[in-house]
Amino acid sequence: MGYASDLLSDVLANARPGGLWVTLQTNRNVAAVAGLQELAGVLITGGRQPQEDLLEVARDQRVNVLSTPLSTYEVVGRLYALGVR
Amino acid sequence: MRSASAEGPFPEYAADLHIHSVLSPCADLEMSPKAVVRRARQAGLSLVALTDHNAAWNAPALRDAAGEAGLHALYGMEVRSQEEADVLCLFDDLEVALAWGREVYATLPDIPNDPLLFGDQVVVDRDETILRVEARLLINAVDIPLGRIAQETAARGGLAVPVHVDRPVNSLISQLGFPPEGCPFDAMEISPFGRAEEMRARHPWLRGFPLVRFSDAHALGEVGRQRTIFRVRAPSIREIRMALRGEGGRSFR
Numbered sequence: 001m002g003y004a005s006d007l008l009s010d011v012l013a014n015a016r017p018g019g020l021w022v023t024l025q026t027n028r029n030v031a032a033v034a035g036l037q038e039l040a041g042v043l044i045t046g047g048r049q050p051q052e053d054l055l056e057v058a059r060d061q062r063v064n065v066l067s068t069p070l071s072t073y074e075v076v077g078r079l080y081a082l083g084v085r
Numbered sequence: 086m087r088s089a090s091a092e093g094p095f096p097e098y099a100a101d102l103h104i105h106s107v108l109s110p111c112a113d114l115e116m117s118p119k120a121v122v123r124r125a126r127q128a129g130l131s132l133v134a135l136t137d138h139n140a141a142w143n144a145p146a147l148r149d150a151a152g153e154a155g156l157h158a159l160y161g162m163e164v165r166s167q168e169e170a171d172v173l174c175l176f177d178d179l180e181v182a183l184a185w186g187r188e189v190y191a192t193l194p195d196i197p198n199d200p201l202l203f204g205d206q207v208v209v210d211r212d213e214t215i216l217r218v219e220a221r222l223l224i225n226a227v228d229i230p231l232g233r234i235a236q237e238t239a240a241r242g243g244l245a246v247p248v249h250v251d252r253p254v255n256s257l258i259s260q261l262g263f264p265p266e267g268c269p270f271d272a273m274e275i276s277p278f279g280r281a282e283e284m285r286a287r288h289p290w291l292r293g294f295p296l297v298r299f300s301d302a303h304a305l306g307e308v309g310r311q312r313t314i315f316r317v318r319a320p321s322i323r324e325i326r327m328a329l330r331g332e333g334g335r336s337f338r
Contacts, residue, residue, distance in 0.1 A: 007169050009226035012196055027254055029224070032202040061202070 001040075002084045004076045008033050015039060020084065022076055028053040035061030045072045093334035098315045100132035101125065102159060103173055103248060103274065103299035104308055106147075108137040110204030110224055112303045117213040118146040120305055122154045128309030132320045134159040136173050138223040139193050141186035142208040148179055149211035157320040163248060164189055165224070166231035170260040173274070174234065176243040177322045185241055192228035195221055231257065232265045239269040244322055246272045249301060250291070251279030263290050272297045272329050277311055295329040295337065314338050 001019035005011050008029055015021055017038035023030060024045050031054045034042050041064030044050055050058075050065055058065045068075050104121055105112035118135060125133045133156060135147045144160040151158035160182035161175040174189075176182040197220055198206055206219035229237075235245040247257040247264070250273045257264060257273070264270060272295040275284060285291045298311040316336045317324035328335035 007226065009165075009167075009169060009194070012222075012225060013194055025254075029203075032199075035202055036196075036199055057202070 002076065002079055004072055006072075011037065020079070022072055022079070024048055024072060026050050026054060028057055030054055031057035031061060031063050031065070034058070034063040040064065041066055043068060043075065045070060045075055093316075093318075095316050095318050095335060098132045098157065098317060098320050099130050099309075099312050100315055100320070101128075101130050101300050101302070101309050101312045102132070102134040102175055102246075102297075103136050103163070104133060104302045105163075106135045106137055106143045107205065107207045107209060108135075108140060108143045108219060108223070109303070110138075110198060110200070110206050110222075112137075112204070113305065114205060114207070115305055116303070117209050118143050119150045119211060119213050121302075121308060122147070122150040122156055124305045124308045125156060126154055130156070130309050130312060132157040132159065132315070133308075134161055134173075134175055136161055136163040136175070138163055139165060139186075139189050139225070139227055140219065140223055141182050142219065144179055144182055144186075146209055146211045153211070159320070159322070161243065162186055162189065164229070164234050165226045165255065166234055166260075167226055167228055168231055168260045169226050169255055170231050170257045171248045171255045172231060172234055172257070172270075173246040173248055174238045174243050175246070175322065176241065177320075178242070181241050181243070185238070185243070188237075189227050189229070189234075190221075193221060193223070194225055194228075196225060198222040231261065232268045235268045235270055242322060244271045244326065245269065246274050246297065248274045249276035249279070250288075251275045251284050258288065263288065270294060271326055274299060276301065297329075297337070 003015040004022040043066045047069040238245040297313045302308045328337045
């Protein structure tokens, strides 16, 4: 399962547990929200680097953090084509 | 304060109107209204406001603590709009601030806070006694667009000030790019990292707004690290608005 959004409030309202969240946001609250929503992981796009405190929270919350140089649009397109729905 | 004539020159009020309290999950547990007031006095401030995320529950304690210490106070909150842009809503009437706070809170999604993840959200009295713990996650967006927050605040006699517009997260610029046409914003706040002339060069529309600086304090040591001086007859919303517009001999810097 995947969910693409850059609004944390949107993810809090709509992302489902176990899903992969695709975003360009890099701040600490991303990991906190992923932990709260029991997401499988966060994929940060556009070659952006997660901030250090995001990684700290992610370690605590056992949230996987991935990154890609691709844009959100491109990586979501590829994931969807691969069957990540 | 020295007394002022009808025309001025008016007294100066050193103001920090963007301060978090222990109610905001991201603020330190030491940020009781009482401690903020004490720190504000030490820092030479004469006017403060507590602007917690989407709630004004510690405003009554601020009124009490500020009153005891001879400090002036305004009341309000930092609302996170539907677009996730943050804006200060400031009032000089405590009841009006609390009523607007209730309306804002009613549109905040009912997602429970996790204090271990986000921090504690505590309502206290003037003596730092805990009155209750706020259960709903305050650091979320309310279901009101930024433009309407500004209109509703103005209609209630308050000031609407988008916060740290120079920052890449949760700012009017990061979330909307520029203000929607006709939004009644009274000023724009820039952060300690923001350089006014550089911002105005990159965003020419900023020249149409007064720029103010406040601390966005989340820890006691940050209170007053940035401030705006208002030269006004009294620290009321009406007077501050005149100062921002440079009307009637009122001014700010």
